[in-house]
Amino acid sequence: MKNVLIIGSTGQIGSELTLKLRKEIPGSTVVAGFIKGYEPKGELLESGPAEDVDVRDGKRISEIVRKYRIDTVYNLAALLSAVAEKKPLMAWDIQMNGLLAILEVAREEGCAVFTPSSIGSFGPETPHVMTPQDTIQRPRSMYGVTKVATELLSDYYFHKFGVDTRSVRFPGLISHMTLPGGGTTDYAVEIYYAAVKGEEFVCPIAAGTFMDMMYMPDALKAAVQIMEADPSRLVHRNSFNIASMSFDPEIISAKVRELVPGFRMHYEVDPVRQAIASSWPDSMDDSCAREEWGWAPSFDIDTMSKDMIEHLRARFSGQ
Numbered sequence: 001m002k003n004v005l006i007i008g009s010t011g012q013i014g015s016e017l018t019l020k021l022r023k024e025i026p027g028s029t030v031v032a033g034f035i036k037g038y039e040p041k042g043e044l045l046e047s048g049p050a051e052d053v054d055v056r057d058g059k060r061i062s063e064i065v066r067k068y069r070i071d072t073v074y075n076l077a078a079l080l081s082a083v084a085e086k087k088p089l090m091a092w093d094i095q096m097n098g099l100l101a102i103l104e105v106a107r108e109e110g111c112a113v114f115t116p117s118s119i120g121s122f123g124p125e126t127p128h129v130m131t132p133q134d135t136i137q138r139p140r141s142m143y144g145v146t147k148v149a150t151e152l153l154s155d156y157y158f159h160k161f162g163v164d165t166r167s168v169r170f171p172g173l174i175s176h177m178t179l180p181g182g183g184t185t186d187y188a189v190e191i192y193y194a195a196v197k198g199e200e201f202v203c204p205i206a207a208g209t210f211m212d213m214m215y216m217p218d219a220l221k222a223a224v225q226i227m228e229a230d231p232s233r234l235v236h237r238n239s240f241n242i243a244s245m246s247f248d249p250e251i252i253s254a255k256v257r258e259l260v261p262g263f264r265m266h267y268e269v270d271p272v273r274q275a276i277a278s279s280w281p282d283s284m285d286d287s288c289a290r291e292e293w294g295w296a297p298s299f300d301i302d303t304m305s306k307d308m309i310e311h312l313r314a315r316f317s318g319q
Contacts, residue, residue, distance in 0.1 A: 003072070
């Protein structure tokens, strides 16, 4: 990677990935793509170029790709799972028509494309424990449907047109930098905020509901490593299981309580989010990612929790 366009640069993943690539790729140009109402601010705006671009506007994407000689596009524009259930047609439009626009530009301009998939691409019939890399995918949410279609369409453009498409299936992502925006796994971020603020946490996911989770530094590492991987080693492309840790609300609340004595939590289960969560894997088998491009996480629940609490305490103490 040399010159990169990140579409959705002000979102949970994009805001941190943009800054990471600007710091870590010498002499690179990393363009922060955004839409009106979600303009980059602060360091994100000041550290590099930014361009207004709707993921569905292929003509505009092409202009930016040519202007900056982009070789890699990170397509991070999406409605997350809970929001997508409330706005299914918008989710399909952004996720699928947006991807198609990017893939067409990539076919014409020779760009590589990263479009993340998710644990949401699996469904109730999928084996829930150590979900295999290649298995049945029959999701029952619009978010999941678009993720499966994303994987298939990306593979199609690779096999049909030679577009260098690559992807990972992200677990729930946890970050102290940016709050998520309507995902089923958001509770695993919000619980840390509540604890540091001294608030009782209201958990929308039922006890005993296990889901794969990952700390954001590992997610960013995976997004970079997969695009830098030797293509001759890649048997799979769209999309790789990646894993780090799996827990339910009881486990994470106990971990938080170790670091914040007196922390309290009670349950008010959200039926929409719970139905989605119950259909997702408890844990994923990421052996293909480990074998094909050397994937390995750096954080577990203990090291992540300690880091989250330290960073959030520092942030709120300065306010």
